[in-house]
Amino acid sequence: MVKEIERAGIPVVHICTVTPISLTVGANRIVPAIAIPHPLGNPALTAEEEKNIRRKILETALQALSTEVTDQTVFEVKY
């Protein structure tokens, strides 16, 4: 899906846990998620803490979307 949307000329950021697979399949902008069963959350945290990490992941993703890349790039989230 990532590649097809990009083929249509729209930049895509792939938020995913297993970034090596994302690299293998050819995504260009990648943001690491938390874990496979809960990519954008963490049940071990409080609701407030969860909201905070979710915001950071999303902000990193938005930053990635507006960044020019020449090669496959993983944008690490700064927690």
Place this chain on the structure above:
Amino acid sequence: MKLELGYIHIHDIQLAAASKVENGVLYVDAEAVKKLVLEDEQIASVEVEVAHPGESVRITPVKDVIEPRVKVEGPGGMFPGVISKVDTVGSGKTHVLKGAAVVTTGKIVGFQEGIIDMSGVGAQYTPFSKTNNLVLVVQPVEGLKQHDHEHAVRMAGLKTAVYLGELARSLTPDETETFETLPLKESMDKYPELPRVGYVQMLQSQGLLHDTYVYGVDAKRIIPTVIYPTEVMDGAIISGNCVSACDKNPTYVHQNNPIVHDLFAQHGKTINFAAMVITNENVYLADKERSSNWSSKLCEFLGLDAVIISEEGFGNPDTDLIMNCRKITEKGIKTVIVTDEYAGRDGSSQSLADAHSSADALVTGGNANQVITLPKMDKVIGTEDYVGIIAGGWDQNKHEDGTIDVEIQAITGATSEVGFNYLSAR
């Protein structure tokens, strides 16, 4: 560490007034088994059934399969850290009721439990159509949570296998086999000319009912470590998995891991089967990185020349498999990976979720998406109510004439990633 396995061949199981083994027949007092299982207050009821090879019988939804064994010499007991105390097992003598198995079924726990057909086309895909099976149909008390339900059924199976194994304690085995792994230095001194081959076994540990236990420890909480292969023969690793039936390792398969047995068969001849390493398949990327770093570090530290790596399950564990393969190869060690495939029903899709050029030697257990039609059976142990929702089934896959279409994903052990199956290219 040296272990002698004494096989008592079982060619029949019968329900009887008293439990005993006589002339290759395992007689089981069903009331005694029920009493044992019902000690657990989380279990509302249990039925004890027998399924023989060749019968028109289907067992579903299957949770685990266990081989009855008993330790007769040496420290510890079966399933250490779970049923027995946590002594180190794997040495001395163990008796095995070869040809018998305990199978657990009953109300579904998750959505990924299996089918065992004792005859017909389905029987050709599961290794447990060839064993005489004592089947426990376990029903939980009302409102029991999934994890507690899985635990209760798991313990029922293990306890029953231990009860049956005890019957073999004072018997004389029909056949014996000895397995020995020497400590590192002795092994190097004894076989200086032979290539040092290791086995890295990946254990399913994704959580959410996809769990394996090592001496009672949840495998997602281990870091990769070294284990003597004979420890595993004594039940050091058990399955707590409700993952796709075709490629999980039931406890029986851990007890009888073909990769371990085949490596032992060549040990001292063409290779030195030097070490076994166990690692996990967790759902955090950091865990995947840490565990594969660690498994490769151990292989290097053990001075291995070549390594066989087996996966359990599919999907994101494909990444653990490739990470292990790549990182071990980067240490200058030759690798062969053992996996299965989800290549679509026509077999033309990508087989694994991940890939790397270092994975250039691969053994496959088969394509789990292959569709077969199971015939109607005269008797169903458990229930067919779930054949449409288990992994490998789909809505309306059961027809009016009683036949059922399934991907072989739903058949217990069909595409085993340690080779405990029948699929072959030949």
